[in-house]
Amino acid sequence: MTENTTSATTEQPTIIKVAGGSANEVNGGYDVVIGRGLLTQLPDILGPQTHRVAIILPRALRATGDVVKSSLDEAGFNAILVEIPDSEEGKHIEVASFCWQVLGQSDFTRSDAIVSVGGGAVSDLAGFVAATWLRGVRVVHMPTTLLGMVDASVGGKTGINTAEGKNLVGAFHPPAGVLADLDTLLTLPKNEVISGLAEVVKCGFIADATILDLIEDNISQVSNPHAPVLRELIERAIQVKADVVSQDLKESNLRQMLNYGHTLGHAIELAERYQYRHGAAVAVGMVFAAELARSVGRLDDATVDRHRSILEGIGLPTSYVGDRWATLLDGIRRDKKNRGEQLRFVILEDQGKPVIYDVPDESLLFAAYQEIAE
Ligand SMILES: NC(=O)c1ccc[n+]([C@@H]2O[C@H](COP(=O)([O-])OP(=O)(O)OC[C@H]3O[C@@H](n4cnc5c(N)ncnc54)[C@H](O)[C@@H]3O)[C@@H](O)[C@H]2O)c1
Ligand SMILES: O=C(O)C(=O)C[C@@H](O)[C@H](O)[C@H](O)COP(=O)(O)O
Ligand SMILES: [Zn+2]
Helix, strand or coil: CCCCECCCCCCCCEEEEECCCCCCCCCCCEEEEEECCHHHHHHHHHCCCCCEEEEEEEHHHHHHHHHHHHHHHHCCCEEEEEEECCHHHHCCHHHHHHHHHHHHHCCCCCCCEEEEEECHHHHHHHHHHHHHHHHCCEEEEEECCHHHHHHHCCCCEEEEEECCEEEEEEEECCCCEEEEEHHHHHHCCHHHHHHHHHHHHHHHHHCCHHHHHHHHHCCCCCCCCCCHHHHHHHHHHHHHHHHHHHHCCCCCCHHHHHHCCHHHHHHHHHHCCCCCCHHHHHHHHHHHHHHHHHHCCCCCHHHHHHHHHHHHHHCCCCCECCCCHHHHHHHHHCCCCCECCECEEEEECCCCCEEEEECCCHHHHHHHHHHHEC
């Protein structure tokens, strides 16, 4: 674990260091900066070697993109805006192809850089474009959703969806830096804040118990972007992710814990044709995994109940329609954690003790599904 500067109770920026694997730095690390008014830091992260900057963003964030572009142009860069479709519609090969075309027509070289402005869907797509253009150029993420800040912008997983499933094509391509400007959360719809909180809760169950205590003690405040507790939760969740990806960038082992709740979660998103928020799907997936763990004697009743009380307290779903098992099982079979025929889940043996569970019999999964079925 690296030494970090934290300041949850002040308005000073907090810097969380992530070790390993940056496409930018000689020492292989990068900073996640959390604070307000962070745009002024972007030129320094891009560095003097950068001439052209492609700012990839959804149309809905055009006004923010214009501000980023003006600031870069004023600092002497040649910045262009690359607008992509919103949300999961952006995580398609055709959209990546469109971005490659724009970069090609702009004579984008290896010393140039990409900046993503938006939520996790944008950083996943922009990161993938950065990973593949000329076999890799630098990318800086400016997440504008809670989920993007606490999870998607950190750790270098990039990707797009295919017809068969979520994030099935991608690359590990860590950013050169992350600027998480808390002011962007002021315009974020409440359901998006709630969706992002699912990944924060995940970090509480897999690692940092204080996250769960803070949420329980401040349940009415956690989705308020002005509340100091939200900043503390953001910083704690990023620290959990930074600690994990610093040790295991390419998901050889430890990083799999960050996938808690995602095996069923991704299957739900696919079944719903991505009209279901990622965080909401992960929330249902965590309850499913908790029920699976309970059914095989690995997790106690109180921790399973705590999943439901915290997630429901925030406004997240903990159940799912009861007649979709065949479709969901198809999705589960395509999960990246599986090895050959062996289905594998992240389950908890206790708070803070995630383990990989090789499912011995699919009927156990169906039984857990019965526990979350509406
Ligand atoms: N790479 C990773 O490690 C990782 C981690 C977690 C999630 N993800 C991916 O992230 C995606 C979900 O990200 P998300 O929840 O941020 O969703 P999103 O990117 O789809 O953004 C959600 C919505 O919020 C809007 N929006 C963004 N910022 C806004 C702002 N400041 N004000 C108003 N509206 C704003 C967007 O236009 C969009 O409509 C999924 O594709 C998921 O798979 C990736
Ligand atoms: O960073 C990781 O590793 C994660 O698993 C974080 C997840 O929250 C995230 O949704 C990730 O994109 C899922 O990755 P995938 O490999 O299951 O597609
Ligand atoms: Zn996720």
